[in-house]
Amino acid sequence: MDFLGDVEPVELIILQLFIIFLFAKIAGEIFERLKQPPLIGELIVGIVLGTAYFHSALELESSEEILEVLSELGVIFLLFIIGLETKFSDLRRVGKLAITVGILGVVFPLMFGVVLMLAWGGSIAVAAFVGTAMVATSIGITAHVLRDMGVMKTKEAKIIMGAAVIDDVMGMIVLTVVTGFASEHHLSLVDLLIVIIEAVVFVLAVMYLGGKIIRKLAGEKIILGLSVTDKKSDRIAKIQHKNAPFILALILCLGLSAVAVIFFRLAAIIGAFLAGMMFAEVRERYGLVEKMEPMNDFLLPFFFVFIGMQVNLLVLYDFNLVILIIILTVLAVAGKLIGSAVGTRELDSRQKLIIGVGMVPRGEVGIIVASVGLSLAIITDELYSVIIFMSIITTLLAPPLLKQLFSKKS
Amino acid sequence: MDFLGDVEPVELIILQLFIIFLFAKIAGEIFERLKQPPLIGELIVGIVLGTAYFHSALELESSEEILEVLSELGVIFLLFIIGLETKFSDLRRVGKLAITVGILGVVFPLMFGVVLMLAWGGSIAVAAFVGTAMVATSIGITAHVLRDMGVMKTKEAKIIMGAAVIDDVMGMIVLTVVTGFASEHHLSLVDLLIVIIEAVVFVLAVMYLGGKIIRKLAGEKIILGLSVTDKKSDRIAKIQHKNAPFILALILCLGLSAVAVIFFRLAAIIGAFLAGMMFAEVRERYGLVEKMEPMNDFLLPFFFVFIGMQVNLLVLYDFNLVILIIILTVLAVAGKLIGSAVGTRELDSRQKLIIGVGMVPRGEVGIIVASVGLSLAIITDELYSVIIFMSIITTLLAPPLLKQLFSKKS
Numbered sequence: 121m122d123f124l125g126d127v128e129p130v131e132l133i134i135l136q137l138f139i140i141f142l143f144a145k146i147a148g149e150i151f152e153r154l155k156q157p158p159l160i161g162e163l164i165v166g167i168v169l170g171t172a173y174f175h176s177a178l179e180l181e182s183s184e185e186i187l188e189v190l191s192e193l194g195v196i197f198l199l200f201i202i203g204l205e206t207k208f209s210d211l212r213r214v215g216k217l218a219i220t221v222g223i224l225g226v227v228f229p230l231m232f233g234v235v236l237m238l239a240w241g242g243s244i245a246v247a248a249f250v251g252t253a254m255v256a257t258s259i260g261i262t263a264h265v266l267r268d269m270g271v272m273k274t275k276e277a278k279i280i281m282g283a284a285v286i287d288d289v290m291g292m293i294v295l296t297v298v299t300g301f302a303s304e305h306h307l308s309l310v311d312l313l314i315v316i317i318e319a320v321v322f323v324l325a326v327m328y329l330g331g332k333i334i335r336k337l338a339g340e341k342i343i344l345g346l347s348v349t350d351k352k353s354d355r356i357a358k359i360q361h362k363n364a365p366f367i368l369a370l371i372l373c374l375g376l377s378a379v380a381v382i383f384f385r386l387a388a389i390i391g392a393f394l395a396g397m398m399f400a401e402v403r404e405r406y407g408l409v410e411k412m413e414p415m416n417d418f419l420l421p422f423f424f425v426f427i428g429m430q431v432n433l434l435v436l437y438d439f440n441l442v443i444l445i446i447i448l449t450v451l452a453v454a455g456k457l458i459g460s461a462v463g464t465r466e467l468d469s470r471q472k473l474i475i476g477v478g479m480v481p482r483g484e485v486g487i488i489v490a491s492v493g494l495s496l497a498i499i500t501d502e503l504y505s506v507i508i509f510m511s512i513i514t515t516l517l518a519p520p521l522l523k524q525l526f527s528k529k530s
Numbered sequence: 531m532d533f534l535g536d537v538e539p540v541e542l543i544i545l546q547l548f549i550i551f552l553f554a555k556i557a558g559e560i561f562e563r564l565k566q567p568p569l570i571g572e573l574i575v576g577i578v579l580g581t582a583y584f585h586s587a588l589e590l591e592s593s594e595e596i597l598e599v600l601s602e603l604g605v606i607f608l609l610f611i612i613g614l615e616t617k618f619s620d621l622r623r624v625g626k627l628a629i630t631v632g633i634l635g636v637v638f639p640l641m642f643g644v645v646l647m648l649a650w651g652g653s654i655a656v657a658a659f660v661g662t663a664m665v666a667t668s669i670g671i672t673a674h675v676l677r678d679m680g681v682m683k684t685k686e687a688k689i690i691m692g693a694a695v696i697d698d699v700m701g702m703i704v705l706t707v708v709t710g711f712a713s714e715h716h717l718s719l720v721d722l723l724i725v726i727i728e729a730v731v732f733v734l735a736v737m738y739l740g741g742k743i744i745r746k747l748a749g750e751k752i753i754l755g756l757s758v759t760d761k762k763s764d765r766i767a768k769i770q771h772k773n774a775p776f777i778l779a780l781i782l783c784l785g786l787s788a789v790a791v792i793f794f795r796l797a798a799i800i801g802a803f804l805a806g807m808m809f810a811e812v813r814e815r816y817g818l819v820e821k822m823e824p825m826n827d828f829l830l831p832f833f834f835v836f837i838g839m840q841v842n843l844l845v846l847y848d849f850n851l852v853i854l855i856i857i858l859t860v861l862a863v864a865g866k867l868i869g870s871a872v873g874t875r876e877l878d879s880r881q882k883l884i885i886g887v888g889m890v891p892r893g894e895v896g897i898i899v900a901s902v903g904l905s906l907a908i909i910t911d912e913l914y915s916v917i918i919f920m921s922i923i924t925t926l927l928a929p930p931l932l933k934q935l936f937s938k939k940s
Contacts, residue, residue: 414822
């Protein structure tokens with residue numbers, strides 16, 4: 121494209137962002153119409169734009185850093201929203217079954233992933249990362265399917281959603297431990313333990329105390345076990361700035377992301393998730409999710425496209441790696457099914473299957489863990505691509521299976 | 531800050547963005563409490579962070595490009611919102627007085643600015659840019675004061691608001707002509723005329739036809755002079771993507787920004803403004819302003835801080851430049867007062883004064899024009915700083931004067 125020759129760099133970037141955004145949204149729309157998760161379409165756009173031809177035609181090498189920052193902001197805000205949707209009080213309220221399913225649905229895939237990678241000849245750090253990428257359910261996909269089918273109120277759906285909340289929190293704790301571990305692998309066992317304890321204390325302290333502080337600032341009180349708002353003592357409302365609660369939330373989101381990285385050597389997204397959880401109890405009052413969503417609409421495509429651009433299609437020509445993708449995917453599915461089967465002994469087998477399948481999609485969460493591993497240089501380009509393929513396949517598998525299982529029921 | 535030594539570049543940038551955002555919002559809050567426009571606080575944060583000490587302590591040189599892109603996105607989305615708030619149908623509805631005041635309030639400051647800069651020894655291009663920076667009213671500041679005082683329904687307020695709409699559109703057309711002119715200054719007069727006609731036709735065509743197309747896609751029809759929504763023929767609602775109208779608006783905003791730059795050699799913000807105007811008639815139905823506002827809350831501080839970082843405080847040590855700031859500010863105020871006085875002969879002198887003062891703040895609009903001039907290398911660093919100071923002073927002047935004038939009335 122020669123006519124780009126004398127365009128200012130910043131304006132070239134605006135053009136590139138426009139092209140990426142346009143293609144991502146068109147692909148998303150096509151996948152939406154095919155009743156598939158739109159994020160798969162956005163990933164594919166990234167894979168295509170990442171090929172040498174498009175990369176040089178669009179002069180994308182000049183904007184690699186910008187894309188990386190926008191995609192990092194996108195995933196930070198995504199984890200912030202996921203945090204906003206994870207109330208600490210919900211954690212207590214979900215039933216025993218959901219807790220068991222959630223925990224076992226973390227334990228089995230983690231174990232499978234670690235054992236597989238060690239058997240494959242990977243280091244402990246690599247094994248831990250691949251295991252972690254297999255842990256967390258991307259509940260967004262399943263929730264979308266369940267809502268579409270109008271079965272959100274069934275017992276199975278409730279267990280899935282409850283278990284997914286447990287899953288999110290446990291997944292973050294596992295990621296915390298693994299990143300703490302991975303970034304300090306030259307230390308002694310004692311030092312390592314200190315790092316891990318530090319990280320876990322940070323996560324639990326922010327999760328528990330952070331929410332309390334925000335509720336207090338917002339004037340929420342627990343009277344006889346019920347949450348009551350005392351508007352007079354709402355100190356957040358006293359800030360003059362327009363949209364003060366939203367801006368305070370943004371400040372904490374960026375701040376905790378930075379703190380997680382700098383002081384605890386964790387991934388920035390862990391801080392963002394915790395900041396989200398801090399505001400979860402007051403999210404409806406301040407309309408926080410509604411305000412965050414447009415930011416996600418704008419920034420998230422850059423994350424998925426950027427992820428796609430890093431995928432190396434050559435892995436598909438390597439027989440060994442294709443085998444690894446298949447085994448990893450089978451174990452990722454089996455881990456959740458076994459977790460569900462062991463955790464819900466009193467339910468019948470179709471219910472067990474529905475719950476297990478509902479937790480199969482790894483979607484963005486598996487991808488996020490893989491990208492953290494790549495940025496820490498623990499996971500190779502090839503293994504990264506393998507995990508992305510596992511995430512894509514599990515995400516594509518679940519919706520049609522769920523539909524069939526539910527339609528058999530009625 | 532030595533502990534930043536081994537942080538990944540992307541994560542260092544997240545930290546820098548956090549610090550900039552935090553300080554900008556704190557300064558904004560302080561100015562809000564002092565009943566002053568918060569953007570002044572954000573500019574001051576930029577000026578402080580731009581000094582050598584902070585610049586190197588925060589390692590800001592590593593993120594200059596990112597900040598520039600975020601600030602460009604911020605100002606693109608700001609102009610998009612201003613466009614959203616400028617309905618083509620409002621342009622017809624504002625009274626004759628508002629139209630006259632709007633036009634004269636553009637003509638006088640433009641003339642004053644051009645004559646002053648030519649007398650000061652500037653080239654025609656420089657004179658045209660300084661004149662343009664003196665044209666457009668930053669209505670946000672005045673509207674805020676008027677709303678606070680509860681006088682929005684007075685005749686004076688209505689004339690000010692109507693004139694500001696005219697002002698915005700005329701300001702954009704003047705900027706279009708001036709950038710077209712400035713980027714082609716090596717061409718003959720005929721070529722130049724072609725460039726200018728092209729640009730003006732682009733602006734008017736998008737303004738008029740663009741809005742029609744969007745209204746048609748959205749199923750709006752004019753029946754007996756009234757706008758009616760036919761939901762069946764709303765093609766935008768047929769897009770499957772969540773928040774489709776908002777995403778379509780974002781795509782057009784980025785797309786027209788790129789088109790304005792690449793094909794018409796205009797500033798990107800002109801395209802963004804036009805995209806906003808295209809959606810102005812359907813903005814309420816799709817909640818577009820509410821969805822854009824969080825993006826602005828996040829991105830705009832980076833624009834003002836970035837602008838502030840470019841301000842050179844040394845101009846205040848140069849006697850000649852201080853004189854220039856004073857003369858420019860006096861002419862900027864006088865231009866609006868004379869425009870109002872000439873345009874509203876039938877009103878009494880206090881009303882004339884209120885309307886004139888209401889249009890004095892140049893705020894973000896003057897600053898935006900200056901930054902376009904700087905990026906085109908037409909305006910020097912020093913002249914850029916002079917214009918920023920003129921914008922700051924006019925913005926600070928208007929609110930207290932307006933309050934006094936209105937309180938005298940009652």
